[in-house]
Amino acid sequence: MTPPRLSLVDQHCHSVLRDDPTADSFAAHLTESDAPPAPGTSHLDTQLGFAVRRWCPPLLGLEPHCPPGHYLDRRRELGADEVNRRLLGSTGITDYLLDTGLDGGLLDLPGFAAACGGAVHEIVRLERLAEHAADTAGSAEALADGLAGAVREAARTAVGFKSIAAYRHGLDLDPAAPSRAEVRAAAGRWLDGRPPGGRLTDPVLLRHLLWSAAETGLPLQLHTGFGDPDLRLHRCDPLLLTDFIRAVRPTGCSVVLLHGYPYLRSAGYLAHAYPHVYADIGLSLSYTGARAGAVLAEALELTPFGKLLFSTDAHGLPELFVVGTELFRRGLTGLLAEWTAEGAWSAADAERVAAMAGGGNARRLYGLDG
Amino acid sequence: MTPPRLSLVDQHCHSVLRDDPTADSFAAHLTESDAPPAPGTSHLDTQLGFAVRRWCPPLLGLEPHCPPGHYLDRRRELGADEVNRRLLGSTGITDYLLDTGLDGGLLDLPGFAAACGGAVHEIVRLERLAEHAADTAGSAEALADGLAGAVREAARTAVGFKSIAAYRHGLDLDPAAPSRAEVRAAAGRWLDGRPPGGRLTDPVLLRHLLWSAAETGLPLQLHTGFGDPDLRLHRCDPLLLTDFIRAVRPTGCSVVLLHGYPYLRSAGYLAHAYPHVYADIGLSLSYTGARAGAVLAEALELTPFGKLLFSTDAHGLPELFVVGTELFRRGLTGLLAEWTAEGAWSAADAERVAAMAGGGNARRLYGLDG
């Protein structure tokens, strides 16, 4: 089998930096840590760091694995605009589902669309939406009563929602929708003494947002698995969502389990057992680099092939789009070549599954061809 | 090393359908989901579906990976009896340990024995036994006092027991045997308002059954790990049985951890640490198809080689016996060939371990040669 040149849908990503990153900021975008590296270590001495050093230098005219300093020099020489254009242009991604819930010197949605040259669709982050609403709410009651409407309003232009309840509380939430009285009381507690921009961590309001999103019928992306030190990983096992998944099933909403590492097999089980559950394979590949094929293979155990979704979860650096797509393509191609060579799969099925995971499933789920 | 033609003991399986399945029923037997496939997806687009399409068509005179429709046409043309005979006859299984606790158009035990041509031994499902007892019990007291006796009676002809407490409650049960008073009270609560055929979910009675079975000294099979949406997977981690395993040790009963995916390494640890614990590798291979060798390899990390047990957990379709045996044989042969080629194992040890896992361990544990 020759490596297919898949047309990819990146079903979960973020925008890139407008300006040149400093060396420290570049390294900080390649780790989930919130701190400088330990003495004597480097944030680039990781699978992700090595993957960036493999794939990106040639796109800027350098040798793979050249010293990081050379790469950063060349990057600055070309400038952020040119680097964004070259790297984003290399990936073969045709559609980007952009989570617009992060700040920090990023290109806005039109700016990103111009840089990447693809179709860009918005994913609305629920906690951010609530925090904006809280910033301008006249009263707790108005906030409480207005949240569901704000979610419905966002659904008019977004293709899906995202929740980071995993970060803000953990996935061990009460699965039921809270009552109107509970939501009002929680809104009161939250607004009382909240500083401007204060984060939403209240579990009642987090649940209210999840249920409000579910009732729009749009796909609901949930962070699961690893991330930065804001979360407790064992409280991000997607299996903790089982009762929520059951409860939300009658709404007709689809649940997309993002990332999931190291609980990819659990996410695959949920996608297998429940018709409305889908499993993402994004961040887990970028961060595991040379091991991406082995990690992807675990996701391909129980996940029905019509339920697997590609993404990069890239954020800030266009390098993360490059690495995410290269690792996905090579990992998938390697597995399919092995399985067809030994006769376990037919070549026709392998090609079909590659097209589904790379973009077909996402196009159908988010209605991108609609 | 040439692939050994192992004589296999299938230490956990179910009977097959008497009649031709419809296309929908065929697909439904190839998933743990309880629902039609999601829009645009198919229950056959899975590792298990592809494994069936690889191994079974040639046994009916078709090409591997032929379209599912051709296969089902050919299957109907031959008829269920002939298909059962051909597929079951291809496996090399000499002994079947049949869990008789499922209904739904299946061949009865003598009918299955005639179809498979092997020796068939009964595994009695504890919850089913209790539900039958409840259907005819004169009083709660009579039910409570009679359960242990019914279990002892079943032990006269069965070779082992099985519990699906994982489904009915989760494995996070109180490890201790309940008192007689607790059992009587629980039986009263259960019978009170129970519809005919009503399921047993009461944790006190589930524990009473487990302890009654343990006291017979027969091996006790426990469902662990994945299954259909009736269970919560994170409450089926075999490690949740640790305190029960310790408590039951003095009875002399052996505990067999069934399935276990994705917690195979945890099951291997328990089999390693406790002399009376055994680990099954069945369902996990069928459902992971092209990945079966990789999954089996994890079970071969800590599980002592005298503690690993082959099974298919086939149910309804004879195809599942074919796939379960082919994947086990190829997966095991592949690993042993790799390890002997690099000198890590001797060829003699590899052959010995293959014979143990394929049937020798089960023969010894269940006394099949007695």
Add this chain to the structure above:
Amino acid sequence: MTPPRLSLVDQHCHSVLRDDPTADSFAAHLTESDAPPAPGTSHLDTQLGFAVRRWCPPLLGLEPHCPPGHYLDRRRELGADEVNRRLLGSTGITDYLLDTGLDGGLLDLPGFAAACGGAVHEIVRLERLAEHAADTAGSAEALADGLAGAVREAARTAVGFKSIAAYRHGLDLDPAAPSRAEVRAAAGRWLDGRPPGGRLTDPVLLRHLLWSAAETGLPLQLHTGFGDPDLRLHRCDPLLLTDFIRAVRPTGCSVVLLHGYPYLRSAGYLAHAYPHVYADIGLSLSYTGARAGAVLAEALELTPFGKLLFSTDAHGLPELFVVGTELFRRGLTGLLAEWTAEGAWSAADAERVAAMAGGGNARRLYGLDG
């Protein structure tokens, strides 16, 4: 890439037996089980048993995989001193960090140093230190008030501390340092009726020891993951330490997560997310034998390469030093050869990472070159 002859630092090990082991004692040192093998099975029919039979016979002039009886005969013929010398001398370990908290016919620290010919550094086991203090304490108050001082005193000569709180309670401990009053009350409860040599299991005192060690600034090794049946494996997931890791961060202490199997990916995540966390890869390789490369590969997913630490966790038998080093060297070499061959890593980086994991990281962390 040719296999590098790494100069290794064994960052966690125990001493070896002074005298020849019996056949039963030899086998008992190759399992985490506390019992004779199940009927019809052998403690040598495991990955660890096969690894010992592969690597050790040639060092005593026998064929690899010779029958265990021949090996034990030859071992007795040579005698414990000669066997210890030959096997320890074969490993290429230059520095041993010895946990001196175990008894049972082991060479003392000078005796071990003479046998191995390398530099030996002491790791003090906190629970043992407290049990010694309890044996001689005049009063509960004196014990409570003296523990932190005893830890500080030990820090004058030790290079690090070790805790087996995972065994004695589980890692699901309250993360905060207990108050002085709590420590005094706990010491009173413990001493009240304690038999001489009685084990410390009180969670307040376990936490007090952890915090006392952290405040010395020396690295703190914590048992995580599998071990003998004294522990409950699901209560040894390193992720249960997350809140302790956060709480202890300001002390400047480094936390070393030992063993970790099967939670190696979780340990890797913690080492990735927190600057003061390191991940050990020792016992997990010895016990998984032919699978050691696959297990090591999982540790190499998220663990930053400057945070991975080699060890053997050998105890009693010099064979365990041989197996631990051979499996680490071959596993690492195999992975690096694969990754450099496919271009994912540069050869220079691979060499650098091998040197870091084999010893450089430990030298820096424990100040061995100081």
